[in-house]
Structure formats: structure tokens, C-alpha cells
Amino acid sequence: MISVDSSFQAILSSWSFDVWIVAPIVLSTLLYVRGWYVLRRRGSQRFGAWQLAAFGCGMALLSIALLSPIETFSALMLRMHMVQHLLLMFLIPPLLWLSAPELPLLCGLPSGLRREWIAPLYRWKPIRSGFAFLTRPPVAWGLFVAATWIWHLPRFYDAALSSGTLHNLEHACFFWAAMLFWWPVVQPYPSRLNYSRWVLLPYLFLAAVQGTVLSGILSFANDVIYDHYELLPQVWGITAIDDQAIAGTLMWLFGMLAYVIAGALVGYKLLFAPRSRQLHFAVAGMPAVQSGVTAYGPPTAVRPTPRRLNRAKHRPPVRQQLPILSPDGDSCHRPARDVLNVPLLGRFLRWNKSRLVLQILMFAAAALVIVDGLLGAQIVSLNLAGVLPWIHWRGFLVLGLLVAGNLFCMACPFKLSRTLGKTLFGGRRHWPRWLRSKWLAVGLLFVFFWAYEVFSLWQSPWWTAWIAVGYFLAAFVVDGFFRGAAFCKYVCPIGQFNFVQSLVSPLEVRVRDTSVCEECTTKECIRGAAATATAAAIPGCELHLYQPRKSSNFDCTFCLDCVHSCPHQNVGILTTLPGRELLRDPRRSGIGKLGSRTDVAALVFLLVFAAYVNAAGMVAPVLDLIDKLQAEWGFASRIPLVTAGYLLGLGAVPFCLVAIASLAGRRLSGDSESALRIATRFSYMLVPLGFSMWLAHYSFHLFTSSGAFSAALRRFLSEFGWRDVETAAWVCSCGLETADWLLRMELMLLDAGLLMSLYVGYRIARDRYLGMRRAMGAFLPWAGIAVILFLTGVWLVFQPMQMRGVMPMGM
Amino acid sequence: MMAAHSSRKILILSLCSLAWLPALAYGDGGTARFSGNVGDYRMTVFTEPTPLRAGPVDVSVLLQDRQTGGFVTDAAVTISVSHADRPLNVNRVTATTASATNKLFQAASFEFAQPGTWNISVEVDGNQQTESSAFELNVAPRVPRWVDFIFWIGFPVIPIALFGVRESVRYRQARAPSPATAG
Ligand code: SF4
Numbered sequence: 001m002i003s004v005d006s007s008f009q010a011i012l013s014s015w016s017f018d019v020w021i022v023a024p025i026v027l028s029t030l031l032y033v034r035g036w037y038v039l040r041r042r043g044s045q046r047f048g049a050w051q052l053a054a055f056g057c058g059m060a061l062l063s064i065a066l067l068s069p070i071e072t073f074s075a076l077m078l079r080m081h082m083v084q085h086l087l088l089m090f091l092i093p094p095l096l097w098l099s100a101p102e103l104p105l106l107c108g109l110p111s112g113l114r115r116e117w118i119a120p121l122y123r124w125k126p127i128r129s130g131f132a133f134l135t136r137p138p139v140a141w142g143l144f145v146a147a148t149w150i151w152h153l154p155r156f157y158d159a160a161l162s163s164g165t166l167h168n169l170e171h172a173c174f175f176w177a178a179m180l181f182w183w184p185v186v187q188p189y190p191s192r193l194n195y196s197r198w199v200l201l202p203y204l205f206l207a208a209v210q211g212t213v214l215s216g217i218l219s220f221a222n223d224v225i226y227d228h229y230e231l232l233p234q235v236w237g238i239t240a241i242d243d244q245a246i247a248g249t250l251m252w253l254f255g256m257l258a259y260v261i262a263g264a265l266v267g268y269k270l271l272f273a274p275r276s277r278q279l280h281f282a283v284a285g286m287p288a289v290q291s292g293v294t295a296y297g298p299p300t301a302v303r304p305t306p307r308r309l310n311r312a313k314h315r316p317p318v319r320q321q322l323p324i325l326s327p328d329g330d331s332c333h334r335p336a337r338d339v340l341n342v343p344l345l346g347r348f349l350r351w352n353k354s355r356l357v358l359q360i361l362m363f364a365a366a367a368l369v370i371v372d373g374l375l376g377a378q379i380v381s382l383n384l385a386g387v388l389p390w391i392h393w394r395g396f397l398v399l400g401l402l403v404a405g406n407l408f409c410m411a412c413p414f415k416l417s418r419t420l421g422k423t424l425f426g427g428r429r430h431w432p433r434w435l436r437s438k439w440l441a442v443g444l445l446f447v448f449f450w451a452y453e454v455f456s457l458w459q460s461p462w463w464t465a466w467i468a469v470g471y472f473l474a475a476f477v478v479d480g481f482f483r484g485a486a487f488c489k490y491v492c493p494i495g496q497f498n499f500v501q502s503l504v505s506p507l508e509v510r511v512r513d514t515s516v517c518e519e520c521t522t523k524e525c526i527r528g529a530a531a532t533a534t535a536a537a538i539p540g541c542e543l544h545l546y547q548p549r550k551s552s553n554f555d556c557t558f559c560l561d562c563v564h565s566c567p568h569q570n571v572g573i574l575t576t577l578p579g580r581e582l583l584r585d586p587r588r589s590g591i592g593k594l595g596s597r598t599d600v601a602a603l604v605f606l607l608v609f610a611a612y613v614n615a616a617g618m619v620a621p622v623l624d625l626i627d628k629l630q631a632e633w634g635f636a637s638r639i640p641l642v643t644a645g646y647l648l649g650l651g652a653v654p655f656c657l658v659a660i661a662s663l664a665g666r667r668l669s670g671d672s673e674s675a676l677r678i679a680t681r682f683s684y685m686l687v688p689l690g691f692s693m694w695l696a697h698y699s700f701h702l703f704t705s706s707g708a709f710s711a712a713l714r715r716f717l718s719e720f721g722w723r724d725v726e727t728a729a730w731v732c733s734c735g736l737e738t739a740d741w742l743l744r745m746e747l748m749l750l751d752a753g754l755l756m757s758l759y760v761g762y763r764i765a766r767d768r769y770l771g772m773r774r775a776m777g778a779f780l781p782w783a784g785i786a787v788i789l790f791l792t793g794v795w796l797v798f799q800p801m802q803m804r805g806v807m808p809m810g811m
Numbered sequence: 812m813m814a815a816h817s818s819r820k821i822l823i824l825s826l827c828s829l830a831w832l833p834a835l836a837y838g839d840g841g842t843a844r845f846s847g848n849v850g851d852y853r854m855t856v857f858t859e860p861t862p863l864r865a866g867p868v869d870v871s872v873l874l875q876d877r878q879t880g881g882f883v884t885d886a887a888v889t890i891s892v893s894h895a896d897r898p899l900n901v902n903r904v905t906a907t908t909a910s911a912t913n914k915l916f917q918a919a920s921f922e923f924a925q926p927g928t929w930n931i932s933v934e935v936d937g938n939q940q941t942e943s944s945a946f947e948l949n950v951a952p953r954v955p956r957w958v959d960f961i962f963w964i965g966f967p968v969i970p971i972a973l974f975g976v977r978e979s980v981r982y983r984q985a986r987a988p989s990p991a992t993a994g
């Protein structure tokens with residue numbers, strides 16, 4: 001047995017962390033604090049420490065009610081459960097209203113979200129009149145009492161105790177009904193009640209009467225009302241019937257206290273507070289809300305007589321808005337941020353050897369892959385060539401693209417062999433005109449995806465090593481003979497993958513101030529900077545991207561030559577809204593208009609559909625189907641079937657879907673443009689969805705098999721004579737069920753991809769066509785493709801996936 | 812005082828990290844399935860989820876001293892489960908406080924692969940003696956895995972619906988005459 005002290009300690013440490021509770025609490029607290037700070041900075045005296053403290057206490061009590069041992073033990077003791085409900089209904093809502101949360105929460109939101117999303121909804125009449133209706137004293141009172149009584153019926157109470165979802169629903173009902181109930185009583189700024197405050201006295205009194213009846217029933221019942229507690233053991237020797245009586249008493253005491261204090265304060269205000277303070281609408285430009293209907297206007301010095309008030313009451317609501325919800329009144333817009341200004345990182349990136357350092361590190365990793373792949377043991381899960389490129393590099397590549405853009409291109413080890421080639425052979429020839437497009441890269445990518453599946457490249461360290469060697473050689477030869485960065489721009493499949501996916505990245509190399517470029521006559525960013533007495537020459541952009549006309553990450557290798565060569569330090573790595581570049585189609589330096597580049601559109605389609613085909617090639621049902629067909633049709637090898645699958649998945653199916661969407665959209669929108677041209681423009685809407693599938697797939701392998709690196713490295717070190725391999729039990733994790741959190745993450749990525757794709761498609765259609773009907777006609781067929789791809793992705797992530805390595809036993 | 816932009820970063824980071832939190836959910840009571848005296852102990856066994864379905868199941872045990880009603884957490888609790896059709900195929904797991912949210916409980920997680928009747932046996936190894944008790948549970952068929960994730964799959968419907976409302980509101984607001992022009 002344990003002592004009272006240790007059982008007390010056990011109780012104190014029984015906290016739960018339900019994400020559905022933690023997330024809203026954390027989010028609203030951050031929003032409130034941010035908005036409160038912004039309002040204070042603007043000089044509002046309305047929001048002082050008292051409001052901040054009230055909100056903080058409200059949120060702290062909410063956390064205590066829902067996450068602390070009170071929640072954990074509410075299933076064991078009715079009195080604990082009662083304390084929880086009393087906090088949710090009598091203490092937290094008044095505290096939250098006293099903090100006047102409306103303006104700080106609105107102010108705390110990002111300005112785009114506030115202007116684009118909240119403002120229209122905020123001004124929407126059904127929402128305003130709905131809230132006005134719910135906060136009418138009779139309605140708010142009725143809802144509060146109904147919630148209290150209905151959830152205390154044994155059937156519902158017992159159900160809530162045995163189901164987490166119902167329990168949360170019960171709490172939500174109590175909390176929101178109480179929020180509505182306390183709204184007329186507190187009248188949080190900037191709102192104003194349309195009723196006489198005298199109505200609040202019977203309002204509170206009648207609430208107290210019904211509360212007394214309910215607590216009386218609980219306190220004086222002869223039997224245990226809730227079966228759930230009857231089944232439980234006695235805690236600290238208190239029987240279920242006594243527990244129930246204590247809970248009833250708590251309810252009566254606590255409720256009475258709340259009603260009496262509120263009634264006293266309301267009475268005091270009615271009798272003693274200055275009338276002008278009750279009636280003035282707005283202070284310092286801040287608006288007032290009449291019973292939920294916002295009526296904003298300039299500060300008024302007019303003393304409202306009862307007749308004026310009565311007239312105002314029957315006047316339709318003024319069609320105005322909160323200043324912070326109007327574009328003019330919103331001063332929260334901030335300029336883009338520059339990574340080059342981040343303390344240590346910025347300094348490193350501005351250093352002209354930074355890229356070389358990163359490339360040498362990556363070269364060392366590539367060398368390990370080549371040596372181990374060619375000379376090491378050919379055990380895929382224990383060979384560096386089996387795990388480093390196919391698990392770690394690919395996982396970090398997509399994560400890097402997600403958070404920052406073309407980071408791999410910046411650290412690309414092949415740049416070293418490109419430089420060597422240029423040094424040896426001069427690289428003076430022009431890249432053939434007929435190859436100046438992405439078609440070659442499209443072909444190479446197709447061959448790579450096909451070879452990857454047909455020859456199971458990931459299962460062969462030896463082949464993997466030769467691919468790396470081939471890459472170094474190709475970069476050496478191409479750039480040895482041709483000008484600029486021909487390898488990156490026209491050949492490299494990795495580069496093309498990065499260029500397309502980085503269209504949704506949040507960082508971009510671009511000019512800080514366009515007016516500086518307008519004045520600039522030397523244009524070093526594209527021409528290069530000549531050597532000086534103190535500094536070596538810096539080449540201009542090898543990819544022919546002229547900074548002032550550069551738009552998006554497309555074709556940019558993040559080499560930062562433009563950063564170093566610009567004499568005005570006018571180029572930075574700036575933040576951008578992910579996907580923004582997909583919405584617009586300006587003429588881009590070095591690329592032209594993406595909407596007229598069929599080759600780029602083909603590249604996009606290939607990479608989008610390859611994301612699904614590549615993942616499908618690893619899931620059990622598809623592999624089983626291939627085996628079955630191979631056996632049934634009597635093929636000696638799976639090559640014909642896989643080839644047919646690839647031709648279907650990357651050729652026939654995309655072609656049919658795109659053709660149907662394009663032709664249907666053309667017809668529905670009455671567009672006279674060619675179907676090819678329409679398909680080219682709409683292709684970019686699928687980029688986010690394709691990227692989300694790559695991200696879900698590659699990060700799945702990274703998270704499930706990240707430990708494989710350590711095993712492979714130990715084997716490598718041991719085999720090459722450095723150290724003994726520790727004997728560890730390793731198991732293949734093929735076909736394991738995906739952990740719930742990982743599945744959730746994959747689904748979230750796909751959700752985000754779908755939403756972003758649909759938004760981009762909608763915006764493309766709205767920009768292209770006049771009138772909603774035409775725009776929707778063009779958009780819907782493409783939305784259909786996006787939904788089909790999304791559902792395919794969902795199906796794929798639920799399938800057992802063939803793994804890329806090993807995991808320690810027991811993981 | 813916190814700068815506005817850093818609070819935005821914190822907000823984004825918090826949201827991202829919250830996505831991982833469900834992984835921290837522990838066994839925490841649920842429905843009481845058995846309560847009775849076992850040797851010197853009063854033992855109550857809870858299972859989660861409710862209703863009980865094939866798939867992952869948490870079994871939690873609350874031990875009390877039979878005489879005093881005080882809580883007991885220092886006894887070793889082992890839970891064994893087996894399907895009634897295959898009684899020899901027993902899965903034995905030691906329950907721990909760390910696996911429970913309520914630290915007075917000792918919990919263990921199981922995978923109930925099949926629906927039907929399952930035999931549960933709880934063995935308590937106290938200072939003096941070992942006691943055990945057994946009971947049966949009826950387990951309903953498993954729901955397909957995707958049903959558990961329906962919120963995550965169907966989530967896009969919410970923003971799409973909101974977007975639709977927002978667009979139609981903006982459209983109507985743009986068409987409505989402003990108070991100045993309305994006369
Ligand atoms: S980025 Fe620099 S070098 Fe290029 S045009 Fe602008 S100011 Fe001139």
C-alpha cells in the first residue's frame with residue numbers, strides 16, 4: 001500500500017494532454033496576447049493589465065478544469081466532476097468576458113486572415129443576427145438551463161462518462177451555454193445590451209432557483225442517480241451516495257455564490273454607476289456592439305436620451321465594420337523578412353565560401369555512398385548506399401523544400417565536378433537550341449522513375465553507387481563543354497524536381513527593393529562582378545535569371561552568386577507566401593510565361609502523377625497484383641508489367657484526365673483558347689497536391705527508418721576496419737501498420753495539398769474568366785482531378801508500405 | 812514584451828507541435844468492467860475504448876487496500892488476454908503507471924485482433940502473496956481503420972465550405988449598395 005502522501009503525489013501528476021483541448025487554449029492565448037500587445041502599442045487605454053490577467057486566469061482555469069487531475073478523476077468521483085462543471089460554467093466564462101476578448105482576438109490574427117476571411121463573415125448578416133438572437137437574455141437563459149438539465153439526466157451523464165467524445169461534447173455544451181449566459185451579465189466591451197439592465201436581476205434570480213432545485217435533487221436523493229459511479233469502488237471511504245450529496249452541495253454553494261455576487265454587482269451598477277458610462281457607445285474610435293449586432297461609428301458625444309435610444313434600437317444595423325477589419329484601418333501588414341539578416345545563419349550565407357563548405361560536406365556523403373555501394377557488403381538495409389540516398393537524403397530533400405526552398409541545389413556536390421569540367425575544357429559551346437526546353441529532363445525523369453521500379457534500384461547498393469558516379473560524370477561532361485549551368489537547367493532530374501516543388505516554398509532569392517534596381521546601370525546580378533584588388537570576380541547568374549525580373553524559385557539553384565555580386569546588397573533570401581507564384585503568371589526572366597511553356601507543364605504533370613505512381617509501386621495491394629498478373633499471364637519477369645504500369649500511370653491516365661478536364665473546362669467556360677493552352681495554365685494548380693504526396697511518402701520513410709543510418713554506418717566502419725559493430729537485433733519492418741501519428745501527419749499533408757491546389761485552381765479560373773459561372777465551369781473539371789488524386793493519396797497512405805531499411809527491435 | 816512577429820512564429824510552431832500530441836494519449840480508465848475483492852485487494856478493471864471493439868485496447872487496473880480503501884500502486888500487476896477460441900494463445904503484459912494518465916492506475920495496451928469473447932486475467936503480485944482474478948469481455952468487430960481517421964480525411968470539407976460561404980458573402984456584399992449610395 002502507498003502512503004497518503006504518495007497517493008496525493010500520484011493524483012497531482014495525473015495530467016492529460018488532449019490535443020483538442022490544448023490546441024484551442026494555446027492558440028487563443030497566443031492570439032489574445034498578440035492582439036492585446038498590438039492594441040496597447042496603438043495606445044488603446046481600454047486594454048490594460050486587468051484584461052490581460054482576466055484572460056490569462058480564464059485560460060489557466062480552463063486548462064485546470066479540462067487537463068488537470070480534476071479531469072482525470074472526474075470519472076472516479078462525482079464531486080470532482082462537479083467541480084469541473086462549476087469551473088466551466090461559473091468562473092471561466094465571466095473571466096473571459098471581463099477580458100473583452102473580441103478586439104484582441106481579432107487583432108491577434110494575421111492581417112490577411114482577418115481581412116480576407118474574418119471580415120466578410122463578421123459582416124454577414126445571418127452570423128450577426130444569429131449571435132444577437134443567442135445573446136438575448138431569454139434565449140441565453142433558456143439554453144443555459146437546458147444544457148444544465150439535459151446533461152444531468154442519468155442517461156446522458158452516464159453516456160458522457162463512458163465515451164471520451166461525448167464527455168468533450170458535454171463540456172463544450174456547458175461551456176458555450178455558460179458563455180452565452182454570462183454575456184448579457186458582463187456585457188464585454190465593445191458590446192452593448194439592447195435590454196434594460198434591470199432584466200438581469202430576475203435573469204440571475206431564476207437561474208439560481210433552477211440551480212437550487214437541481215442541486216437539491218442530487219443532495220437529497222435516496223439512491224445513486226448515476227450508474228457509472230455505483231459500479232466504482234469507494235475512494236477515501238466515501239460511498240457513492242455520499243459522493244453524490246457532496247456534489248449537490250458543491251453545486252448549490254458555488255452556484256449561489258456566483259449568482260449572488262453577479263446580482264450584487266449588477267444592482268450596484270444600476271444604482272450607482274454613472275449613467276453616461278452605461279450609455280456611451282464608443283470610446284477612442286472603438287465601436288460598440290448592440291446585442292451582437294455591430295454598430296460601429298466615430299466616437300459620439302451625443303447624450304442618448306431614452307427616445308434616441310429607442311429610435312436607435314429599431315433602426316437597422318449600420319453597415320459598417322470594425323476599423324481593424326477594414327483594409328485602411330489595418331496597420332499590421334509587414335514587409336517580407338530576409339534570411340540573410342538572421343544572426344548566425346545570415347552571416348554564414350553571406351560568406352562567399354559558404355556554398356563550397358556545404359558542397360564539400362555533401363561530396364563527402366556522396367563519396368561514402370559510392371565507396372560502400374561498390375565495395376561494401378550488398379545488404380541494402382545495412383549499406384550506406386542502400387539507406388543514405390533512399391531514406392535520408394530524399395526525406396530531408398522534401399522537408400528542405402517545404403521549409404526553405406532549393407537547399408539541396410545550394411549544397412549540390414555535383415557542382416564540384418561541373419566546376420572541374422569547366423576548368424578543364426572551358427565550357428564555351430552554346431547549348432543546342434533544339435534542346436533548350438525541359439523536354440530532355442522530362443524524358444530523363446521518366447526513364448529514371450521507370451528504371452527505379454523495374455530494376456528496384458533502392459535494393460541495389462551497387463547500382464546506387466553507379467548512379468551517383470554517373471551523375472558526377474554527366475555534370476562534368478555537360479558543363480565541361482557547354483556554357484552557363486546547362487546541366488542544372490536542361491539535364492539534371494533532381495534539379496527539375498526541386499524547381500517544380502520549390503514553387504510552394506516559403507523562401508525565395510529576390511530583390512529587396514525594386515527601385516534600387518531601376519537606378520542600377522551595371523546589372524552585376526546577371527553580368528557578374530569583375531575582380532577587384534580585394535575580391536575575386538563573381539559570376540553573374542548562370543541560369544540567366546535577371547533579378548528585377550526574376551519571379552519564383554523556378555530554375556534558381558540558390559547559388560547566391562547574385563547576392564554576392566550585387567554591389568548594392570539588394571538581393572536577399574526573402575520570405576514569400578507559399579504557392580503565391582502559382583497564382584500569377586508574369587513574364588519571368590530566363591523562363592518566360594509559365595502559362596505558355598508546354599514543356600514545363602509536361603514536367604509538372606509528370607512529377608505530380610509520378611508522386612502517386614512511385615508510392616503505389618511500394619504498397620502491398622499493387623505488388624500483390626503485379627505478382628498475380630505475372631503468374632496468371634506467365635511472364636518470366638515483372639519488367640513488362642511494370643513498364644505497362646508506368647506507361648499507364650505516367651502516360652495514358654494523366655493524358656486522358658488532363659484532356660477531359662481541359663476539353664470540359666473549355667466547353668463549360670466558353671473559352672476559345674486551345675485545350676493545350678488551357679491545360680498548360682491549369683497544370684500549375686496540381687503542384688501543391690503532387691508535392692504533398694512526395695512529402696507524405698518520403699517523410700514516412702524518413703521517420704520510420706531513420707535509425708537505419710546508424711546501423712549502416714556501424715557496419716561500414718566495422719567492415720573498413722575502424723570499429724567493431726555492436727551486435728544489435730534488427731528486424732525488417734516491411735508491411736508494418738503505420739503509427740497513428742504518422743498517418744495523421746500524412747493525411748494532414750494531403751489535406752493541405754488538396755486545399756492549396758483547389759485554391760490555386762480557383763484563383764487561376766477567376767483571373768482568367770469574367771464571371772463566376774464561366775470561372776467555375778473551367779475550374780470544376782480540374783478540381784475533379786485534384787479530388788481523384790487526393791483520394792488516391794489517402795488510399796495509398798493506408799496501405800502497408802514496403803520499407804526502406806531496418807528498425808531496431810521493439811521500436 | 813513579445814514582438815508581434817515572434818508571437819506569430821510561436822503560434823505556427825505551437826500548431827505544428829500540437830499535431831504530434833495525440834501520440835501522447837495514455838490509457839485512462841474508460842468503462843469499469845470488473846470490480847471485486849481479490850485477496851487483500853479491491854480491484855477495479857477499466858477498458859477503453861467504449862464500446863469495446865477489436866483493435867487497440869487499453870486495460871487499466873485500480874488497486875485498493877481491501878481494509879482501508881487506500882490506493883496501492885507498488886504491487887506488480889500483470890494482465891493476460893486471450894481469445895476464447897484460442898485460449899492457449901495468451902498475451903501477457905505488465906501494467907505500468909507510466910502508461911496511464913491517472914497515476915493511481917496501472918495500465919497496459921493490447922491489440923485485440925478479433926471480435927468475440929476475450930478472457931482477461933489480472934495477476935497481482937504484492938509483498939506477501941500473489942492473487943489473480945479473471946473475467947470475460949465481449950468485443951465487437953473492428954471498424955475499418957479509415958473510420959478512425961475520418962476527420963483527417965474529411966477535413967478539407969470544412970475549409971472548402973467556409974471558403975464557399977466567404978465567397979458568396981463577399982459577392983453579395985460587393986453587389987449590395989453601400990449606405991452612401993443607397994439613399
Ligand atoms: S539586383 Fe543588384 S545588380 Fe541586379 S539589377 Fe538590382 S541592383 Fe543591379
Ligand code: SF4
Binds near residue numbers: 545
Ligand atoms: S545567381 Fe541565379 S541561380 Fe543563383 S541564386 Fe541568384 S538567381 Fe538563383
